[in-house]
Amino acid sequence: MDNKKIFFSIIMPVFNTEEYLNKAINSILNQTFKDFEFILIDDNSSDGSYNICLEYAKKDKRIILMKNDRNMGVSATRNRGLDIAKGNYVTFIDSDDYIDLEVLFKVYDKIKSMNVAIDCLKYGVVEEYFVKNKLEYKKECSLSNFFSENKNEIQNEILKLEQIPLFGYSCNSFYYLKIIRENDIKFRNYSMNEDFIFNMEYFSFIKNFCFMNFLGYYYAKRGNNSLSSKKQDNYYELHMMKIDKFLNICNKSNNLTQENKELIYWMYVRYIYSTIERNLSNKDYLINLINNIKKEKLYNQFLLVEFKNITMKQKIMIYILKTQKSKILIAFVKLISWIKNKLPIFFAKIK
Structure with a gap:
């Protein structure tokens, strides 16, 4: 990795997801936009996840590979990534999901086309429903394009996004790292709602918000084993x-x-x-x-x-x-x- 300013930092916590990990990692490395660092952090997996990460790290210099000495959970693991991130913007991808190959380019193009620095940008999600490891149904979650610097308008949009829900996700979001650092924003160690709490804290410091109506993040709900049950x-x-x-x-x-x-x-x-x-x-x-x-x-x-x-x-x-x-x-x-x-x-x- 050279010393030039990186545009995106992508943080992926990994824990026992060897079955899905190759697809998740490849969706990052094969992005059409190449200016990023990829922070892979294995949270002390007991399967072959770390070895998969290690093989990728040997082949691609954009990967920064870390491993927790003990299982710390997703919040602490993401925070480790935030501590070392160098990009202008940071995003989080789960290790059993994946993103479209044009996501980084579309977000970069949008950010560069604006007259102001975008404090936070979100985009649409596709929920994939599996029955016995077979994809049976896809559900598109998105709203219309939106940009505002008005606090009340941003609040209104957040409430609409949370109905879907899209606001609470961190994985369909790009955050201005400067805001995170200046305000010491972290993921809190809750059993659920970590993303929502992080977003609420982050949004209290932003001056503008953008939503892009494209479906870029694929969130897999695998059978009846999700947290919702x-x-x-x-x-x-x-x-x-x-x-x-x-x-x-x-x-x-x-x-x-x-x-x-x-x-x-x-x-x-x-x-x-x-x-x-x-x-x-x-x-x-x-x-x-x-x-x-x-x-x-x-x-x-x-x-x-x-x-x-x-x-x-x-x-x-x-x-x-x-x-x-x-x-x-x-x-x-x-x-x-x-x-x-x-x-x-x-x-x-x-x-």
Whole structure:
């Protein structure tokens, strides 16, 4: 690697993904835009992932290969990459996913065409759904092109992106490394929502934001083994923190419009349903959980929200949650969970 200023730093944490790693790495090395450094960090894998990384590092000088002495998790591993990154912009790619070969060129071209330095740029994602290792369905996640230097307009766009969700991802994002360094922004060690928390902290320091309507990142949901089907003890608390942050930001800037209120509280509904699904196996705990949710300030605020621009699916979910009948709510979540597990492709299409 020579001493000239690098334009992009690409950070890829690796942990036990030997089955997908070659495709992920090749999608970086074969980019049509070549001015980047590729920071590969093995998080103490127990499979052959590190050896795969080592073989690539021997052949390509753009690769900086590191290995953790112990398993540190994705947040700490990404932070190690941030500590040594030298590019103007930094992005993160997961080691079991991949990107289009034109991503870096399209982003570079956009950044160079602007009259100001872009503080953050995001782009669209394709979710790939696999059943028994066979790709069965693709779902495109994107919005229209967007650029703004207005705080309220940026807030509005963030709320729209999070509905898809695209805001919470770090892997479809390019960050201005100068902002990260000057404000000591790091990934925090949470069991989930690390990307969202990082983005919220980062966005508090930016002056402008750009979204490009092209599908560049391929995010693979492999069968029913994703985190969405597993129970996390702090899932509810972390996602209520999301809602609180969005409400506080909009209130502080006098931007809690009817549209934004509906977007935020629809997220709230989705998180409540997910919380219930994660606890369906523990009936006594679940009843107590729902009773406690109904006593909280957020739930009482939700009851007062008048939803106007919503779909039939949303109307049904909101109505059942507002009725306050726990048995009906649990039965409906059980039905959703059954569809999700037995008919995953159908669920992906309607969710």
